[in-house]
Every structure is written in structure tokens, then in C-alpha cells.
Amino acid sequence: MYSMATTWLAAVLTALINLSAAASNFHRSLPSLPLPHGIDEIYVDCVNSTGLVVHALSAGCHQDSQDQSVLILLHGYPEIAYTWVHIMPKLASNGYCVVAPDLRGAGRTTGWDTKPYSQVDLAEFSDINMVRDLVSLVYGLGYTNVTSVIGHDYGAIIAEWAALIRPDIFTSSVHMSNPFDAPRTPSHPAPIYNDPPNNTTSTTSKLEQQEAALAKLSPPRKYYQLYNSQPSAANDWNTGGALGQRAFLRGYFYTKSADWPENHPHTLNSSDATQLAMIPRYYVMYQNESMSETIQSLTRGYNTNVTQSWLPDSDLDVYISEFQRTGFQGELNWYRVLTSTAETTSNFLMAGAKIRGPVIYLSGEKDWGTYQHPGALESYNKTCADFRGSFLIEGAGHWVQLEQPEALVERVLRFLDEIRS
Numbered sequence: 001m002y003s004m005a006t007t008w009l010a011a012v013l014t015a016l017i018n019l020s021a022a023a024s025n026f027h028r029s030l031p032s033l034p035l036p037h038g039i040d041e042i043y044v045d046c047v048n049s050t051g052l053v054v055h056a057l058s059a060g061c062h063q064d065s066q067d068q069s070v071l072i073l074l075h076g077y078p079e080i081a082y083t084w085v086h087i088m089p090k091l092a093s094n095g096y097c098v099v100a101p102d103l104r105g106a107g108r109t110t111g112w113d114t115k116p117y118s119q120v121d122l123a124e125f126s127d128i129n130m131v132r133d134l135v136s137l138v139y140g141l142g143y144t145n146v147t148s149v150i151g152h153d154y155g156a157i158i159a160e161w162a163a164l165i166r167p168d169i170f171t172s173s174v175h176m177s178n179p180f181d182a183p184r185t186p187s188h189p190a191p192i193y194n195d196p197p198n199n200t201t202s203t204t205s206k207l208e209q210q211e212a213a214l215a216k217l218s219p220p221r222k223y224y225q226l227y228n229s230q231p232s233a234a235n236d237w238n239t240g241g242a243l244g245q246r247a248f249l250r251g252y253f254y255t256k257s258a259d260w261p262e263n264h265p266h267t268l269n270s271s272d273a274t275q276l277a278m279i280p281r282y283y284v285m286y287q288n289e290s291m292s293e294t295i296q297s298l299t300r301g302y303n304t305n306v307t308q309s310w311l312p313d314s315d316l317d318v319y320i321s322e323f324q325r326t327g328f329q330g331e332l333n334w335y336r337v338l339t340s341t342a343e344t345t346s347n348f349l350m351a352g353a354k355i356r357g358p359v360i361y362l363s364g365e366k367d368w369g370t371y372q373h374p375g376a377l378e379s380y381n382k383t384c385a386d387f388r389g390s391f392l393i394e395g396a397g398h399w400v401q402l403e404q405p406e407a408l409v410e411r412v413l414r415f416l417d418e419i420r421s
């Protein structure tokens, strides 16, 4: 036993040491992130398998214990691993090895395609390839499975796909702010669960139909996922338009939080344009506005600084300095994948499959993300074999891990206790 453990430890250390020798002048030139006590920055060399050197935050990991339970936390858009710093120490103090990577396209993870918009290889950013990144990360950390993969926003999509494709590795999952939307087939406007896929032309035609219907509304509207997929989106995100980047980002966090008094999310009966029009404009935008113009208009007359209590300037500074270095296009490529038939075609591979391990859905009471895909939340018992319920946390909107970290930790720990027994 002892020698196996030592061999394993030696292998992990060798990988980390090789990395610092080979890959890391760039990484060493970056200032350390301002992390709470107990959280470390690590780099995991996955170059040989996925091309990435994965930057991750880690807490509570005993490098000599292969048997420790691991939790993987996946951030969403427009965020980085840093979004988890307020819950990692508490999860770690309950015995878990907690690892939060910067995903492909984000933060200090490197090795992803940074070529210009028109030349980038989008296939790299597909959901299935991003699951491959996670498999490689788990192995790179020296493990073969994890207790739970916990994803927020776009990170929830990746967590859901990880749990769907590799239930042996990702043995349970927590889906935050984006309920699992099972792979669809063309002839069905709604997701189907038991029929084989017929043809794969659906994704764009469905989005095109939806976009045409939104454009006929008065005033004309458009869906943010298509907006974020356009070549012009990155510049607006990078600069914040007339607001400037700081006020824009704070305003974006504000309007999707419980602090904005106009968030009254509820179930929608269908994906018809008249139903989608009830969703606030950060999701279903005015056709004539950029995201920064949308946020400028939605925050007019409000003091977005009320968010300082859960998003102090010192935290916002971290996001700003990281995104100033990388730009937003890497993460925006995720939306290009979502809205591309070519890149979502391979998802039909999993049509009809259920997520096998235990699942909970978690979000803030004031989060429209829960309802933006009508029918997804209600379908959980069909899309998952072991759905344990949905929990909407009071006093939070979209950013539960920032707005109500304690309530979130408590709910996640309860789930982890349940599945352990």
C-alpha cells in the first residue's frame, strides 16, 4: 500500500515539476490571485491529452490520499474559478478535496485556440470536448472518479454533460442556474427522451425560427445566446461600451441578482416568443441594443453598488484584471457552440440517455435562468434516473455562490450526506 501511494505521489509530483520546467514562464509571470486562507493555485499539465495546462483553485486536498472524496466546481459566464472562493474552504473543512478549474477559454488555463473569430476551431469548445477536458483533469490530479461535479451557469451545462457521458467518473452532479436541457432532435420542438434521433438540421432551424418570432415582437427582441455568438460581442464585453468595463460588469451582476427589484421569475408555458418576451432583457434583449446598452438601460435610476456586500470591488478587480488579459472571446466561443448546428450535432449521440447518478437542481429564488428553457425543470424526472429535487435559495438571484454562499454550502453538504448513506 505504502509503496503504491508513494509511486502515485511521485508521479503527480513529477508531472507538476515537469510543468514548472516546461510550460510555465507565462504562469510564473502572473501575480498570485488574492485567495482566502486554505485555497491554493495549482497547474495541472494535460498537454499530452487535451493540449491544456489547466489552472485550478484547490482546497483541502491531501496529496497522499487517493481515497479522498473529490468535488469539482465549474464556473459559468462571465466568470472564472475565482467565483467559488467563498464556498471552497467550508466544503474542504468537511473533508473534501475541492478543485475549481478555469475552463477552456477562461482565466489562467492555457493551450486553447486563441486564433481570430473567423479562424478559431470551435470544435475545441464543444460540450463533449469540454467533458474530455474534465476527464483529463481528474486523471491529472491522480484520481479516477469524483463524488460530485457542481456546475453553475455554463459550467452547469458541462457538469450535466459530464454526468451524462461518464457517470462512472462523475458519480453525482449539482446543476446550478441552468436546468438540464436534454439533447433535442429535429422533428421535436421539445426535447425527447426515448426516440432515436432522425436528422440533425434542427438546432439552427429552431433558433432561426425563434429569432424570427422574437424579431416580430414590438419592440423587436433577440436572444442573448445568439447575440453573444456574433463577432461584435467580444468588443462590447471587453470595453463595457459607454458604461466602461467596471460599471458594465457590476451592472450585469446586479441585474441578474436578487438585488434588482425587477426580477420576478416564473415558469413559462412554452418557448413561444410572447412567453419568452416576459424574460428580462439581459436574456431576451431589444434587437437594437448591445449588452452594454441593455445593462445601461436596465440599471438607470438604480444604485448598483448595493452589490458591494457580496461582490466587493476587491473581487470585481480580480475578474476585471483576468478578463483584461484574456478578453472575453474565449468564453464567448461557448455560446457559438450552443448556437451552431455543426458543433451540437454530436450531442445527438446521447439522445434518449438519462443522467444516471444522483442530481439536484439549485438556484436563487430570483434567477430567471431556472425558467429560460421552458420545460427543462419540469422534465428532470424524465431526464435523470435519480433526481433528488430542486431547491431555490431565498435572497439570491443568478449568483447563488456569491449572494448566499452559506445557504448554498449547507444545501450541497446535505445532498452529499444523502448520497453517501
Ligand SMILES: *[C@@H]1O[C@H](CO)[C@@H](O)[C@H](O)[C@H]1NC(C)=O
Residues within 6 Å of the ligand: 015, 018, 045, 048
Ligand atoms: C508528455 O509526453 C512527453 C513525451 O512523451 C513526456 O516526456 C512527458 O513526460 C509527458 N508529460 C506528462 C505530464 O505526462
Ligand SMILES: *[C@@H]1O[C@H](CO)[C@@H](O)[C@H](O)[C@H]1NC(C)=O
Residues within 6 Å of the ligand: 066, 067, 144, 145, 146, 168, 171
Ligand atoms: C473511485 O475511486 C476510488 C479510489 O481509486 C475507488 O476506491 C472507488 O472504488 C471508485 N469508485 C467508483 C464508484 O468507481
Ligand SMILES: *[C@@H]1O[C@H](CO)[C@@H](O)[C@H](O)[C@H]1NC(C)=O
Residues within 6 Å of the ligand: 186, 187, 198, 199, 200, 201, 202, 205
Ligand atoms: C430534418 O428536419 C428539418 C427541420 O425540421 C426538415 O426540414 C427536414 O425535411 C428533415 N429532413 C429529413 C430527411 O427528414
Ligand SMILES: *[C@@H]1O[C@H](CO)[C@@H](O)[C@H](O)[C@H]1NC(C)=O
Residues within 6 Å of the ligand: 185, 187, 188, 192, 195, 196, 198
Ligand atoms: C423519424 O422518422 C420516421 C420516418 O421518417 C417517423 O416515422 C418518426 O416518427 C420520426 N421520429 C421522430 C422522433 O421524429
Ligand SMILES: *[C@@H]1O[C@H](CO)[C@@H](O)[C@H](O)[C@H]1NC(C)=O
Residues within 6 Å of the ligand: 267, 268, 269
Ligand atoms: C400558463 O397557462 C396557464 C393556463 O392557461 C395560465 O393560467 C398562466 O397564466 C400561463 N402562464 C404564463 C406565464 O403565461
Ligand SMILES: *[C@@H]1O[C@H](CO)[C@@H](O)[C@H](O)[C@H]1NC(C)=O
Residues within 6 Å of the ligand: 219, 286, 288, 289, 293
Ligand atoms: C431600442 O429600442 C427601444 C424600443 O423601441 C428603445 O426604447 C431604446 O431606446 C432603443 N435603444 C437604443 C440604444 O437606441
Ligand SMILES: *[C@@H]1O[C@H](CO)[C@@H](O)[C@H](O)[C@H]1NC(C)=O
Residues within 6 Å of the ligand: 303, 304, 305, 313
Ligand atoms: C459606486 O462605487 C464606485 C466605486 O466603486 C463609485 O465610483 C461610484 O460613484 C458609486 N456609485 C454610486 C451610485 O454610489
Ligand SMILES: *[C@@H]1O[C@H](CO)[C@@H](O)[C@H](O)[C@H]1NC(C)=O
Residues within 6 Å of the ligand: 377, 378, 379, 380, 381, 387
Ligand atoms: C420527481 O419525482 C419525485 C418522486 O418520484 C417527486 O417527489 C417530485 O415532485 C418530482 N419532481 C418533479 C419536478 O416532477
